[in-house]
Amino acid sequence: MYDLAALSSWLEFAVRWVHVITAIAWIGSSFYFIALDLGLHRDRNLASGADGEEWQVHGGGFYHVQKYLVAPDQMPGDLVWFKWESYSTWLSGFAMLILVYYLGAEFYLVDPAVADLKVWQAVAISLASLGFGWVAYDLICKSRFGDDNTRLMILLYVILVAMAYFYTSVFSGRAALLHLGAFTATIMSANVFFIIMPNQRIVVADLQAGRTPDAKYGKIAKQRSTHNNYLTLPVIFLMLSNHYPLAFASEMNWLIAALVFLMGVTIRHYFNSMHARAGQKHWTWLATSLLFVAIVWLSTAPMFRAAEPEEARGAGVRFAQAEGWEDVHNIVLGRCSMCHAAEPSWDGLLWAPKGVRLETEYQIAQAATQIYLQAGLTYAMPPANLSYMQPAERAKIVAWYRDATAN
Incomplete structure (x- = not known):
């Protein structure tokens, strides 16, 4: 006779392993290409017509990398696409959401002391919120409001803070922070699936047909890729938060999550500036430290003490x-x-x-x-x-x- 609880636990372990591996691959390639793009030497008149180049050394070999602002004159036949890392990370993450938070909703997702929801109601809220996140974000990006990237990022931050408060008002603290991470990760993966990859396919199709590709497709893809770059570190924090009650069980967990997004921005800004040779922004270390101190202080606020049912239900x-x-x-x-x-x-x-x-x-x-x-x-x-x-x-x-x- 099979022990279903043990098998379920091993299935969760296997899916989590896949999720971590694919996330490492996605985040690693994302960080690498952002650093590469920012660090390209664009002050050289390259015979190839490329926008910039960089020489790198790794693993005992030298690499000569060039980037074309729109596309090369001819499409190479062995073009490598970076997409499955993103898709696999989201799919395995969603599988984890089902295994842990949907099938285990009464233990992990629903907290009667926060909101006395039925399991189907909690799952419906979870699914609807993930879909809402992508649709709202995409519409804003495509509107005239999204033409200003700084303004767009500020509005996105406001939306994330609002969602943090919403999630902590309907789910358990553990599930709330995890869902905020899933909300953000869904936007990131959807950026790859619905925007970045289709735009790249348009450019490839134009080259193959002998047409000059429109530079706007690359510009849009880069905007979404930059958003993903700044959102990555907060998502990692939120995905790991379920191991730390000081993050998710505090009455200020929504505010902790909000500050984590700011902390992720300051950390990424430091490294992005360094890669772009714009000078190391040392003020970001102070800002990050102060944000972390604020998070630690908020985490010592009273933990949730709301009354729970005494009898099993x-x-x-x-x-x-x-x-x-x-x-x-x-x-x-x-x-x-x-x-x-x-x-x-x-x-x-x-x-x-x-x-x-x-x-x-x-x-x-x-x-x-x-x-x-x-x-x-x-x-x-x-x-x-x-x-x-x-x-x-x-x-x-x-x-x-x-x-x-x-x-």
């Missing part, structure tokens, strides 16, 4: 009614709740690890699968078995969970 009811529930309830209270509490009694802990609290019947029932995987099926929890959970207690957790899921 929703899908958690079957765990509270399964054979062995009373024993497991007492085991968790005795072995886990000293750390996983609103006010942990373990020395050195100020907040529950990963924001997971296991004090009430509701909290324990909702976290049944994680308790089973981390304290029953494996010995991951308690860490180093500091609370001395016995093998017989772990066996009871396994038997209880399997009884609940067998029906």
Whole structure:
């Protein structure tokens, strides 16, 4: 008999692995080409007609790179396209969203203390918000308002702050910051799929047909690529935030997210200026440091203490009614709740690890699968078995969970 919880956990691990690998490839190529474009020597009269060039050394070899402002006179037959990194990152990320936040909505997505949503309502809000983000952003970029890139970036920032507040008003803190990252990443990947790649195909088609490509397509693609460049670092922070309650479980989590976007801009501006040989903008270090200090200070604001249901509800009811529930309830209270509490009694802990609290019947029932995987099926929890959970207690957790899921 297959253990569905274990298989599900391994599937999540596999998808997460793919997501991380493809994200590294996408971010790496994005950073490289932005740095290359900014660092090109454009003060040379190149016989090839290229706009700029740069010599680079890596891995024991020398590379001579040239960039054409619109396109070369003839299209090479072995043109390399950079697109699958972006598509694979978004698709694997969306798969993670389904596996973790949609299928595990009652534990990760919905927080009754924030908004008492049904699972289908929360999933519908999630999907609609991702679609809204791209449509709104794209329409603004294509409007006359989008002609001024600075003005456009300011409006985009306002929209992101508004979405941060919205997400923290409807989802759990963990899901809110993750969704803000998904919202931004959707815009970034859609930029590649709907704008950058189609524009490049138009240029290629013109060259193949013997027509002179219009420079506007390259200009538009570069604008979207620049946006992606400045949004990358905040997205990485938001995707990792679910591991840090200080980021997502604070009452000021929406403001923390807003400052993270500014911090990402200052960091990227420093490196972009350096690559462009415009002088290192050292003031960005001070700005970034001050923003980080503000984030740290905001994170110490009171964590969410809104009342949660005492009794199990929703899908958690079957765990509270399964054979062995009373024993497991007492085991968790005795072995886990000293750390996983609103006010942990373990020395050195100020907040529950990963924001997971296991004090009430509701909290324990909702976290049944994680308790089973981390304290029953494996010995991951308690860490180093500091609370001395016995093998017989772990066996009871396994038997209880399997009884609940067998029906």
